Amino acid sequence: MIRVEGLTKDYGARRAISNLNFEAKQGEIVGFLGPNGAGKTTTMRILTGYMPPTDGSALVAGFDVVDESLEVRKRVGYLPETVPLYTDMTAYDYLKFMADLRQIPDSSERADEALEMVGMESRANSFISSLSKGMRQRIGLAQALIHRPEVLILDEPTIGLDPGQVVEVRKLIREIGKERTVLLSTHILSEAQQICDRVLIINKGKIVAEDTPENLQSRLVGSERVALRVRGESDGLSKIITKVKGVQSVHSAPDGSIEFQFAPGQDVRPEVAKAVVNAGYDLLELRPVGMSLEEIFLELTREDNRRK
Ligand SMILES: Nc1ncnc2c1ncn2[C@@H]1O[C@H](COP(=O)(O)OP(=O)(O)OP(=O)(O)O)[C@@H](O)[C@H]1O
Numbered sequence: 001m002i003r004v005e006g007l008t009k010d011y012g013a014r015r016a017i018s019n020l021n022f023e024a025k026q027g028e029i030v031g032f033l034g035p036n037g038a039g040k041t042t043t044m045r046i047l048t049g050y051m052p053p054t055d056g057s058a059l060v061a062g063f064d065v066v067d068e069s070l071e072v073r074k075r076v077g078y079l080p081e082t083v084p085l086y087t088d089m090t091a092y093d094y095l096k097f098m099a100d101l102r103q104i105p106d107s108s109e110r111a112d113e114a115l116e117m118v119g120m121e122s123r124a125n126s127f128i129s130s131l132s133k134g135m136r137q138r139i140g141l142a143q144a145l146i147h148r149p150e151v152l153i154l155d156e157p158t159i160g161l162d163p164g165q166v167v168e169v170r171k172l173i174r175e176i177g178k179e180r181t182v183l184l185s186t187h188i189l190s191e192a193q194q195i196c197d198r199v200l201i202i203n204k205g206k207i208v209a210e211d212t213p214e215n216l217q218s219r220l221v222g223s224e225r226v227a228l229r230v231r232g233e234s235d236g237l238s239k240i241i242t243k244v245k246g247v248q249s250v251h252s253a254p255d256g257s258i259e260f261q262f263a264p265g266q267d268v269r270p271e272v273a274k275a276v277v278n279a280g281y282d283l284l285e286l287r288p289v290g291m292s293l294e295e296i297f298l299e300l301t302r303e304d305n306r307r308k
């Protein structure tokens with residue numbers, strides 16, 4: 001588990017995170033989502049016992065990150081933003097070395113196990129210097145798993161991976177997350193949607209939203225949006241739709257369809273369809289368009305006007 005209370009960190013005069021409060025339970029994958037400079041890495045460094053907070057407290061696997069940082073380190077696996085790898089070692093030797101550092105008795109078996117978990121067993125004897133960026137990322141992940149930690153803190157775990165590997169690593173994280181606590185940071189909204197049970201959106205050092213990906217999406221959609229397509233030219237269509245009572249806004253989408261919005265609960269689709277058909281168009285499609293998590297994210301982290 002992870003429990004964070006009032007966590008605050010100042011770098012000199014700059015406040016990087018401010019009064020963060022959240023929890024992550026065992027078996028839960030929590031996503032930390034935020035733009036550059038939001039405070040994700042700062043929070044993660046504190047949670048791994050790497051540096052102390054300025055104020056507030058954090059328990060990881062039941063231990064205080066400041067007073068019991070050694071106990072915390074034993075139980076937490078950390079994939080940092082940039083993994084410090086020893087490039088003149090082979091993948092296997094590096095992992096065995098990391099296991100030995102942690103005084104794990106069966107370090108050779110653990111090195112093999114970790115390599116297998118990240119799908120790198122065929123490159124066990126390759127020097128790290130000869131591995132691709134994505135492969136190094138996977139070795140970093142293997143290093144974080146080597147002591148079978150109960151809490152995993154992953155700072156942008158899929159960055160630099162090819163699409164096939166992204167799918168694999170996400171699957172792996174889901175698998176790992178079944179029995180452990182995982183906190184991962186990402187800029188990729190769809191990633192949070194796919195792997196996380198809960199998402200914390202952080203902006204400028206503050207948590208601005210916290211919910212399941214599904215709830216975030218439905219809670220924040222202030223209006224319903226529908227895309228409409230007709231056969232042939234759609235000239236003049238926007239004007240016709242705009243005139244329908246209840247329609248809030250109309251615009252042309254890049255794919256040639258026309259999108260319109262209406263308030264939730266005031267479904268104007270039948271009226272719009274009638275108006276379009278009566279004007280002589282062949283109506284091909286009326287399709288609801290969900291607000292993407294990307295849009296929600298931009299909405300929440302926008303400087304000025306936050307959605308009511
Ligand atoms: N070592 C440091 N010294 C001074 N300021 C720092 C230091 N590390 C981070 N900061 C500042 O703290 C704030 C949060 O940075 P942090 O690295 O935690 O953001 P992040 O959410 O991880 O961003 P990114 O998505 O770019 O990785 C930023 O304003 C940053 O400039």
Ligand SMILES: [Mg+2]
Pocket residue numbers: 040041042081155
């Ligand atoms: Mg970061």
